[in-house]
Amino acid sequence: MSLPAEMAELEQIPAEVDARLAAVADLDELAEIDSAYLGKKSALTAAKKQLGRIDPEQRKAAGRAVNEIRAGIEAAIAVTRDRLSAAARAAQLEAERLDLTETRERIRRGSYHLVTQARDRLEDVFVGMGFTVAEGPEVETAWYNFEALNIPEWHPARGSFDTIFVNLGEPEQVMLRSHTSPVQIRTMETTEPPIYIVAPGRTFRTDTADATHLPAFNQIEGLVIDRGITMGDLAGTIDSFVHAFFGGEVKTRLRPSYFPFTEPSAEFDISRPDGSWLELGGCGMVHPNVLRNCGIDPDEWQGFAFGFGIDRLAVMRYQLDDIRELVNNDVRFLRQF
Ligand code: FA5
Numbered sequence: 520m521s522l523p524a525e526m527a528e529l530e531q532i533p534a535e536v537d538a539r540l541a542a543v544a545d546l547d548e549l550a551e552i553d554s555a556y557l558g559k560k561s562a563l564t565a566a567k568k569q570l571g572r573i574d575p576e577q578r579k580a581a582g583r584a585v586n587e588i589r590a591g592i593e594a595a596i597a598v599t600r601d602r603l604s605a606a607a608r609a610a611q612l613e614a615e616r617l618d619l620t621e622t623r624e625r626i627r628r629g630s631y632h633l634v635t636q637a638r639d640r641l642e643d644v645f646v647g648m649g650f651t652v653a654e655g656p657e658v659e660t661a662w663y664n665f666e667a668l669n670i671p672e673w674h675p676a677r678g679s680f681d682t683i684f685v686n687l688g689e690p691e692q693v694m695l696r697s698h699t700s701p702v703q704i705r706t707m708e709t710t711e712p713p714i715y716i717v718a719p720g721r722t723f724r725t726d727t728a729d730a731t732h733l734p735a736f737n738q739i740e741g742l743v744i745d746r747g748i749t750m751g752d753l754a755g756t757i758d759s760f761v762h763a764f765f766g767g768e769v770k771t772r773l774r775p776s777y778f779p780f781t782e783p784s785a786e787f788d789i790s791r792p793d794g795s796w797l798e799l800g801g802c803g804m805v806h807p808n809v810l811r812n813c814g815i816d817p818d819e820w821q822g823f824a825f826g827f828g829i830d831r832l833a834v835m836r837y838q839l840d841d842i843r844e845l846v847n848n849d850v851r852f853l854r855q856f
Pocket of ligand 1 (some may be wrong): 697724734803826
């Protein structure tokens with residue numbers, strides 16, 4: 520290197536810089552090194568000023584030598600800056616990384632309410648048996664809730680439904696439906712037989728809540744209208760459904776009963792593990808008056824209907840002591856299922 524004697528110490532600088540760059544910790548320290556060796560107060564900047572004072576013969580070679588040293592240091596600092604920047608970026612990404620797997624494991628999974636689970640399962644079982652699912656409104660007129668179902672105004676059966684009325688004034692009597700049977704009428708009015716439907720939904724009565732009653736509860740209605748339907752088809756359908764829903768151990772029985780919209784009528788019970796019976800719902804052969812009210816000829820078409828409580832079914836399926844557990848909304852209780 521062609522440096523005059525008074526600048527000889529500049530030759531040490533590249534090695535010194537290399538040693539410091541090898542040990543540099545971060546970009547801040549690199550900036551300090553940059554300023555110390557290339558800045559205004561650095562030996563190299565001072566050397567440039569000295570060039571004017573040295574022998575013109577040597578000046579050119581000395582200038583080139585100083586520039587080479589400077590360029591070498593600049594290049595080494597640039598390489599180190601790239602390396603440190605890449606490392607800093609990687610560290611930042613690592614620090615800001617979202618561990619999605621970890622978050623997912625920490626979230627507590629919710630579940631459907633017991634009644635919703637029972638209702639979904641009921642729909643699955645009946646759809647598997649060839650039924651379709653129908654719906655109707657929760658607020659009904661007397662025609663759908665009672666009259667079309669062969670319960671005229673004077674009929675004592677109206678009393679047994681403990682109806683909650685909605686006061687909308689004349690001319691129509693309006694009420695919260697006290698059972699899902701109005702959906703039978705709505706379906707028969709609009710659908711040509713053969714009909715195979717189930718209609719789950721909320722129902723309301725002035726019943727006081729106790730271990731087996733709720734004022735707002737859920738029923739599922741079933742309606743079959745076809746040619747040559749008998750009570751045997753009804754009994755077989757209930758039996759198949761109960762087996763599909765509960766498994767083979769649960770037995771069913773029909774007891775003679777009375778509903779104005781079916782003739783003959785029955786109530787059906789299912790066996791509890793302790794051998795006692797739980798009343799699940801009512802059923803029967805659709806009354807000819809009901810068919811006629813919907814414009815269906817009872818000489819050509821026959822059918823059966825049933826309606827039972829979904830909440831009671833959930834009580835049985837999940838072995839609860841009290842139906843009110845379903846509406847207390849105690850999350851510790853609901854979480855178990
Ligand atoms: C009816 O509601 C008839 N519509 C059933 C029917 C349909 C008969 C089609 C014939 C043909 P019932 O009032 O018995 O019947 O009620 C049927 C079921 O609903 C009861 O067996 C019970 O499981 C359930 N249920 C009735 N009241 C309540 C209540 N307050 N809380 C919980 N479940 C109830």
